[in-house]
Amino acid sequence: MHLEIPARPKKRLFLALILASLLLAVVSTWGLWFVSIPGLADISLYLPLILGLVIGVIALVAIGSVVGIVFAILGFHTPRFFLGQAWSVINLLFPMAIRMGKLFDIEKETVERSFIEVSNHLVRQKLVRVKPERLLILTPHCIQKDTCPHKITRDVKNCKRCGQCQVDDLLKLTERYGVNLAVVTGGTLARNVLKTLRPQAVLAIACERDLTSGIQDVFPLPVIGILNQRPFGPCCNTKVDIERVEKLLQDMVELREEVAS
Numbered sequence: 001m002h003l004e005i006p007a008r009p010k011k012r013l014f015l016a017l018i019l020a021s022l023l024l025a026v027v028s029t030w031g032l033w034f035v036s037i038p039g040l041a042d043i044s045l046y047l048p049l050i051l052g053l054v055i056g057v058i059a060l061v062a063i064g065s066v067v068g069i070v071f072a073i074l075g076f077h078t079p080r081f082f083l084g085q086a087w088s089v090i091n092l093l094f095p096m097a098i099r100m101g102k103l104f105d106i107e108k109e110t111v112e113r114s115f116i117e118v119s120n121h122l123v124r125q126k127l128v129r130v131k132p133e134r135l136l137i138l139t140p141h142c143i144q145k146d147t148c149p150h151k152i153t154r155d156v157k158n159c160k161r162c163g164q165c166q167v168d169d170l171l172k173l174t175e176r177y178g179v180n181l182a183v184v185t186g187g188t189l190a191r192n193v194l195k196t197l198r199p200q201a202v203l204a205i206a207c208e209r210d211l212t213s214g215i216q217d218v219f220p221l222p223v224i225g226i227l228n229q230r231p232f233g234p235c236c237n238t239k240v241d242i243e244r245v246e247k248l249l250q251d252m253v254e255l256r257e258e259v260a261s
């Protein structure tokens with residue numbers, strides 16, 4: 001069986017598209033302001049100046065935020081507040097970056113993969129380390145064997161551990177490291193699980209689209225995204241690189257003595 005392992009694109013693709021989108025947004029807003037000056041001046045002589053100042057400040061904050069992200073990626077210390085600001089700007093510009101990618105014939109999934117790389121890099125840079133019970137592995141139910149009759153989305157312990165899908169492997173990891181595992185059918189269930197378990201960090205396994213929207217939805221909760229593998233096409237008997245999941249777990253949880261030794 002051939003496992004399709006998505007390539008890990010460079011972080012600079014997403015950063016370049018976001019910077020280009022920001023530039024376009026700033027130039028078009030400035031153009032709109034410029035052509036509106038006579039009309040605005042008819043209302044009040046001060047209006048063009050006030051509006052120009054407001055637009056200028058917003059543009060400076062947006063540019064500073066994106067530049068802050070670039071510096072953070074390069075390893076410079078960036079204040080937490082600043083990163084929060086930058087994330088809001090990225091969320092705002094993301095649809096534009098996707099459209100800009102299309103102009104250059106870059107697939108949406110490629111841009112999303114690059115975004116996930118950027119996000120993972122920023123989360124890992126914060127050296128997030130939490131108690132095992134505060135870490136949640138979140139995976140979509142398509143990782144379950146499609147013929148399996150057990151309702152693991154209600155309770156993952158309903159899995160009979162037959163080994164026909166990787167739910168068994170993930171449960172082994174939860175036993176070994178003491179972390180939580182939830183298998184969900186979609187965003188609503190995922191949000192409910194987060195509300196109930198209140199994790200301090202999440203290892204999310206999903207496709208490009210779900211990871212991208214999930215990471216943006218739950219910010220500032222630190223999420224490391226792991227792309228699933230889809231040897232049978234989307235949403236059917238998906239797989240994940242279990243070794244990578246385990247390696248990331250080791251980086252993110254305070255290891256219990258019996259695991260560490």
Ligand code: SF4
Binds near residue numbers: 149165
């Ligand atoms: S490992 Fe669990 S979820 Fe997967 S097929 Fe077996 S019983 Fe079903």
